[in-house]
Amino acid sequence: MEKKEIIGRNPLKMMGYPAEDILSEGGFGALVARAGVGKTAFLVQIAIDKLLRDRNVLHISIDEPVEKVCLWYEQVFRNIADSSGVKQLDPFWELILPKRFIMTFKVEGFSVPKLEERVTDLSEQGIFFPQLILIDGLPFEEMGRKTFVDLKAVAESLGVAVWFTMKTHRHETPGPEGMPKPLSSVEDLFDVVIELQPDGKEILVKALKGGPPESNASALALDPSTMMIRSAAAAAASGRKAQ
Amino acid sequence: MNSDITSVRNIGISAHIDSGKTTLTERILFYTQRIHAIHDVKGKDGVGATMDSMELEKERGITIASAATFCEWKGHEVNIIDTPGHVDFTIEVERSLRVLDGAILVLCAVGGVQSQSITVDQQMKRYKVPCIAFVNKCDRSGGNPFRVIEQLKEKLGHSAVAMQIPIGAEAKFEGVVDLVSMKALYFDGDNGEIVRAEEVPADLREDAEAYREALVDAASMFSDELTEAILEEREIPESLLIEAIRQGVLQREMTPVFMGSAYKNKGVQPLLDGVMNLLPCPSDVSNEALDMEKDEALVSLSSDPKAPLVALAFKLEDGQYGQLTYIRVYQGTLAKGDSVINVRTGKKVKIGRVVRMHASQMEEIESIPAGYIGALFGIDCASGDTFTAPNLSLTMTSMFVPSPVISLAIVPKDNKSQVNMSKALNRFTKEDPTFKTFVDEETGDTIISGMGELHLDVYVERMRREYKAEVETGQPRVAYRETITRMAEFNYIHKKQTGGSGQYGRVAGYMEPVEEEFVFDNQITGGAIPTQYIPSCEKGFRACMDKGPKMEFPVTGIKVVINDGASHSVDSSEMAFQAAARGAFLEAYAKAAPVIHEPIMKVVVETPTEFQGAVMGLLNQRRGIIVGSQDEGPMCVIEGQVPLSEMFGFSTVLRSSTQGKAQFTMEFSAYKQVPKGVAEELVKKLAKDKKNAA
Numbered sequence: 001m002e003k004k005e006i007i008g009r010n011p012l013k014m015m016g017y018p019a020e021d022i023l024s025e026g027g028f029g030a031l032v033a034r035a036g037v038g039k040t041a042f043l044v045q046i047a048i049d050k051l052l053r054d055r056n057v058l059h060i061s062i063d064e065p066v067e068k069v070c071l072w073y074e075q076v077f078r079n080i081a082d083s084s085g086v087k088q089l090d091p092f093w094e095l096i097l098p099k100r101f102i103m104t105f106k107v108e109g110f111s112v113p114k115l116e117e118r119v120t121d122l123s124e125q126g127i128f129f130p131q132l133i134l135i136d137g138l139p140f141e142e143m144g145r146k147t148f149v150d151l152k153a154v155a156e157s158l159g160v161a162v163w164f165t166m167k168t169h170r171h172e173t174p175g176p177e178g179m180p181k182p183l184s185s186v187e188d189l190f191d192v193v194i195e196l197q198p199d200g201k202e203i204l205v206k207a208l209k210g211g212p213p214e215s216n217a218s219a220l221a222l223d224p225s226t227m228m229i230r231s232a233a234a235a236a237a238s239g240r241k242a243q
Numbered sequence: 244m245n246s247d248i249t250s251v252r253n254i255g256i257s258a259h260i261d262s263g264k265t266t267l268t269e270r271i272l273f274y275t276q277r278i279h280a281i282h283d284v285k286g287k288d289g290v291g292a293t294m295d296s297m298e299l300e301k302e303r304g305i306t307i308a309s310a311a312t313f314c315e316w317k318g319h320e321v322n323i324i325d326t327p328g329h330v331d332f333t334i335e336v337e338r339s340l341r342v343l344d345g346a347i348l349v350l351c352a353v354g355g356v357q358s359q360s361i362t363v364d365q366q367m368k369r370y371k372v373p374c375i376a377f378v379n380k381c382d383r384s385g386g387n388p389f390r391v392i393e394q395l396k397e398k399l400g401h402s403a404v405a406m407q408i409p410i411g412a413e414a415k416f417e418g419v420v421d422l423v424s425m426k427a428l429y430f431d432g433d434n435g436e437i438v439r440a441e442e443v444p445a446d447l448r449e450d451a452e453a454y455r456e457a458l459v460d461a462a463s464m465f466s467d468e469l470t471e472a473i474l475e476e477r478e479i480p481e482s483l484l485i486e487a488i489r490q491g492v493l494q495r496e497m498t499p500v501f502m503g504s505a506y507k508n509k510g511v512q513p514l515l516d517g518v519m520n521l522l523p524c525p526s527d528v529s530n531e532a533l534d535m536e537k538d539e540a541l542v543s544l545s546s547d548p549k550a551p552l553v554a555l556a557f558k559l560e561d562g563q564y565g566q567l568t569y570i571r572v573y574q575g576t577l578a579k580g581d582s583v584i585n586v587r588t589g590k591k592v593k594i595g596r597v598v599r600m601h602a603s604q605m606e607e608i609e610s611i612p613a614g615y616i617g618a619l620f621g622i623d624c625a626s627g628d629t630f631t632a633p634n635l636s637l638t639m640t641s642m643f644v645p646s647p648v649i650s651l652a653i654v655p656k657d658n659k660s661q662v663n664m665s666k667a668l669n670r671f672t673k674e675d676p677t678f679k680t681f682v683d684e685e686t687g688d689t690i691i692s693g694m695g696e697l698h699l700d701v702y703v704e705r706m707r708r709e710y711k712a713e714v715e716t717g718q719p720r721v722a723y724r725e726t727i728t729r730m731a732e733f734n735y736i737h738k739k740q741t742g743g744s745g746q747y748g749r750v751a752g753y754m755e756p757v758e759e760e761f762v763f764d765n766q767i768t769g770g771a772i773p774t775q776y777i778p779s780c781e782k783g784f785r786a787c788m789d790k791g792p793k794m795e796f797p798v799t800g801i802k803v804v805i806n807d808g809a810s811h812s813v814d815s816s817e818m819a820f821q822a823a824a825r826g827a828f829l830e831a832y833a834k835a836a837p838v839i840h841e842p843i844m845k846v847v848v849e850t851p852t853e854f855q856g857a858v859m860g861l862l863n864q865r866r867g868i869i870v871g872s873q874d875e876g877p878m879c880v881i882e883g884q885v886p887l888s889e890m891f892g893f894s895t896v897l898r899s900s901t902q903g904k905a906q907f908t909m910e911f912s913a914y915k916q917v918p919k920g921v922a923e924e925l926v927k928k929l930a931k932d933k934k935n936a937a
Contacts (some may be wrong), residue, residue: 059871067882070871094915097870103873122859
């Protein structure tokens with residue numbers, strides 16, 4: 001019962017997508033926002049949802065230590081549990097821990113062949129078989145199109161979808177349909193692009209590409225204090241209350 | 244004794260085992276004229292300094308690494324406090340870190356920041372110990388102090404800034420350029436005792452200017468005056484720069500990095516100057532005690548020698564004249580003839596002889612004022628005890644002591660060893676509250692228990708070395724526990740009427756899992772069980788916690804609630820209710836889905852990248868969950884959670900799988916449920932052991 005409630009908080013379902021997994025095998029999704037807006041928190045919410053559905057998640061973080069990534073999970077998990085009214089956290093935590101693998105790289109140390117080698121190493125030894133890959137903090141501008149094309153090939157061969165976070169900058173003018181500039185050269189490789197946009201005291205969640213069907217779409221916002229997703233109406237209401 | 248507290252430094256030298264801590268300490272003692280000859284660290288066979296320095300430390304352990312070695316440098320009093328570097332010795336490490344005010348973090352120019360350096364650094368962070376770094380072994384092939392500075396920044400998050408740059412590299416390492424005075428320093432004489440200051444060599448001028456600029460820039464964050472001087476392009480006085488750096492160090496916002504080669508007698512004296520100029524004196528550091536009367540709330544101590552006394556006994560040593568207790572006074576003054584209270588025992592203690600370890604002899608002193616370290620004779624106490632003035636109930640260390648996670652049976656080889664072993668165990672249990680010993684009633688074996696395999700290994704080795712007690716050790720045993728996973732009710736009647744007076748008692752209620760070890764809740768109303776028998780009920784339940792019905796492991800995490808019962812006016816007794824409680828416990832326990840818990844360790848392995856797969860395989864084979872892997876260029880750090888029972892002999896396997904290039908640290912993380920298959924194995928093993936014993 002409790003597990004169902006937690007899963008019910010899947011951010012993508014809340015956005016109005018009909019299924020929890022909106023990316024197909026080899027599919028790419030991107031969460032774009034300026035620094036500090038809540039990309040990692042959103043990403044971790046996607047991960048926790050997947051983990052609770054008994055799937056393995058490989059979380060790749062660029063330039064962040066393993067310990068910090070763990071803290072993100074603990075914090076987001078606690079917030080989800082709080083908002084779902086779950087009292088006993090440990091059993092769920094025990095359940096998801098073996099299904100998560102964190103890999104961190106320095107920017108200069110990251111390369112697709114290296115990642116492929118590591119993943120192969122893990123699966124050949126029967127240690128870990130990823131069913132979803134998250135890549136947090138990859139500098140899109142520095143990587144070049146080839147990296148993404150190669151990553152797509154790896155994702156297809158592994159049969160997994162990949163979610164990325166991408167940092168945008170205030171001074172950059174977005175391209176057509178609001179697509180951020182660093183994404184322009186690789187946009188065709190991405191099936192879904194979701195933007196987190198600060199709007200006054202709120203952070204609005206908006207699909208720039210591959211959004212949910214119009215009929216289902218609901219306006220969402222991130223709670224700036226917990227970085228948890230909630231409906232924009234609820235956010236506005238609590239904002240009014242605070243005033 | 245110097246009365247000026249600003250000229251006192253209580254420092255620790257924290258280091259990874261191979262980074263040359265022993266050699267550096269030896270050189271410091273030589274230059275401060277604490278010892279008068281430098282022993283050849285490198286053996287005749289030229290095996291290399293590392294092994295030899297370990298040997299030296301073993302042989303001369305008490306001289307070099309005694310609890311607090313006192314020396315003097317340029318009018319300053321320095322107490323060098325021994326800091327054990329391994330995580331296994333949690334309590335000991337934490338105690339030494341409480342005592343020191345600042346530290347030198349020694350790093351190897353070749354190995355750089357390694358996993359043990361990370362552990363040591365984390366401990367210093369936890370206790371907010373300001374530190375300066377010394378990059379040793381700059382003369383070694385592959386030594387690169389600037390790489391180490393980068394690692395300090397990246398791996399440890401220090402704001403590390405070079406105080407010096409090397410003159411020459413590796414085998415051609417000649418000295419250092421001091422970026423504060425902008426002088427080149429060379430170390431002459433047989434043992435480098437003469438420091439010669441020269442002009443900076445022309446080929447290093449540009450580099451030195453650039454690094455000095457970085458240093459000044461970093462230091463300017465801590466001094467408005469320095470910032471002004473920079474903006475006005477004025478000459479920057481040395482004292483101004485040093486003071487700014489010192490502020491950065493005290494706030495733990497800056498780590499100045501010195502460099503040299505202790506083995507080649509280079510760079511040690513400037514480091515000592517750094518200790519005096521940059522590390523805090525006792526009054527710079529704010530110390531806190533725990534108030535026992537206010538649920539261990541934090542209380543700030545003042546370094547006023549006239550305030551009521553608070554002092555910590557941090558180390559015991561067996562001396563010629565009995566137990567020598569090293570003590571640091573935090574507040575007030577501890578004087579000969581004073582009556583003080585040992586907070587742990589609540590007993591009043593009269594202070595007899597007060598001494599200070601000075602050169603090779605002891606110096607009798609009258610008192611130890613706040614901020615100073617001394618030693619006492621004839622005081623019966625344990626390491627970690629706090630002494631206070633009467634009417635104060637402050638303690639320097641929390642009374643919480645983690646339970647041991649591993650135990651080992653030890654058998655003395657002969658009668659003499661038996662006697663010595665008892666003496667040793669008596670001493671060790673006083674020194675270290677996480678080290679425990681008891682006699683197993685069933686087997687008659689002496690059991691020692693502690694926080695890890697290495698923890699126990701070291702004590703067994705110390706028994707041999709210091710007490711000449713030869714002992715044989717059994718297989719290490721993990722401290723499993725039992726607990727329940729759901730609520731279960733009990734309603735048990737203990738009735739016995741066969742001969743003699745009868746016994747009658749009925750106890751009803753329920754048990755449920757809780758976080759605490761054991762909770763007893765009496766909800767009896769209307770006198771269903773007479774009040775005088777309630778403590779017997781609790782005693783009966785509590786007695787069952789020692790040995791669980793499932794596997795005979797200690798039981799934890801149970802709340803027992805009694806809410807009904809019955810008694811008999813003649814046949815009920817304390818004994819009867821104890822028996823009824825035991826019966827009730829067994830009845831409910833079986834229904835409460837009991838499980839076995841085992842200690843899980845956080846294991847961090849640092850390995851060259853090419854062995855990453857192999858190391859992960861090793862952890863995986865040991866029922867480990869790999870939390871993640873962190874790429875650090877040529878090295879990689881793998882973090883996992885592994886059951887302690889699977890970690891025996893891991894160091895040997897790790898060495899052989901990685902050509903000796905990987906290393907690991909391990910610390911207790913949590914107790915977790917044993918998987919079903921493993922629990923069944925444990926049941927079988929227990930049955931087999933019982934059969935064999937019978």
